[in-house]
Amino acid sequence: MDYDCIIAGGSFAGLAAANQIKRGRVLLIDRKEPGTFRRSACGTLLPTVEELGLEDSIIQTFKTIIVRIDSRKVVFNLPYAFCTIDYKKFCQDLLKRSRAEFLKAAVRGVKGDKVITDKGEFSSQCIIDASGWKAVLAGSLKKGFVCKEDLSFGIETVLPYSDNNLNFWWNGFADKGVTWIFPCTGQSRIGIGSYIGQTRLKEGLEGFLEQFDSEIDGLRGGFFPNRLREPTVENIFLAGDSAGQCLPLTGEGIRTALHFGQKCGSIVQRIIEGEIDRKQGLSYYRDFVVGHKGAFDTMAKGQRFLISVPNFWVWFFSRLLSRKIIFKHIISKYRDLA
């Protein structure tokens, strides 16, 4: 029952952390087999997947994003391709590569160095909360850790529809939100999201699907954070959505969960090897995350701007940003963020 590291959550952040830990006993806990419950549209930058050597999980790649605002259209030509991925394959490959023991259990909370689950208690000096937006472990230590005002919400369905581009519609079907089509070779993940955490989105999605003569075929989704939270609470590390590391404005949380999860795992590795102690490790990780705060704040400002101005200004600025030189500069800064 004693481990060198315990990771709660076997999705992007948890698996990225587990992959960095090359020594010691690591326990990865999730209530579902990794990769079996996809919540997200699973679109990310192609280089992110390539750098991890997980090309087998790529479903479709894109070089163009089309954003529609009322009757206007803005085309963004990407210098780096974007792709949709097979979540199951991605997670299972990461799991296979790690040396973590997997336990299918529901995590309830943490007490000192003990993680409490429905399958018993497990202890470790290094505990990582990668349980997603609910931050199950940190939330059990700190009341009010999860703040509903800092959450966006999205749902999506999968339908047979093919396209060569990533498509977004601004504000048409969701108030202060977007509708999207992420093609996946022969079918598409079609969803709707609200920046203000509105959860009654089904009608909006139904309305959107009318133009394709289609109906919702099963729904998935949930909340995703749009504000950074504390990256450590007491003696535990947080990575991914649990630490609010999903980017505001774009809602991109996979790449950041991998980025911070990897860093967290590599720091834990140093603690296990005795190179640093836990206190130092927690402090290094906090500093690393705080180093990204400026970028997250800028994205949050962009999100606040987007939801507060009339559609005309959204179109005007989108068009300006889509200019080749400006977009190339912005997208390279955006990529360097994680």
Ligand SMILES: Cc1cc2nc3c(=O)[nH]c(=O)nc-3n(C[C@H](O)[C@H](O)[C@H](O)COP(=O)(O)OP(=O)(O)OC[C@H]3O[C@@H](n4cnc5c(N)ncnc54)[C@H](O)[C@@H]3O)c2cc1C
């Ligand atoms: C509709 C929608 C579409 C999205 N589309 C994209 C996109 O296209 N691209 C992108 O980059 N981001 C997207 N996101 C955001 C992205 O999904 C998240 O930011 C990302 O999944 C965060 O990864 P994570 O590992 O931190 O958390 P999660 O992926 O949420 O994983 C948390 C893990 O913890 C487990 N868990 C939770 N509670 C417990 C418990 N009590 N006990 C045991 N295990 C538990 C869960 O089973 C899960 O495996 C989208 C989000 C939504 C809701």
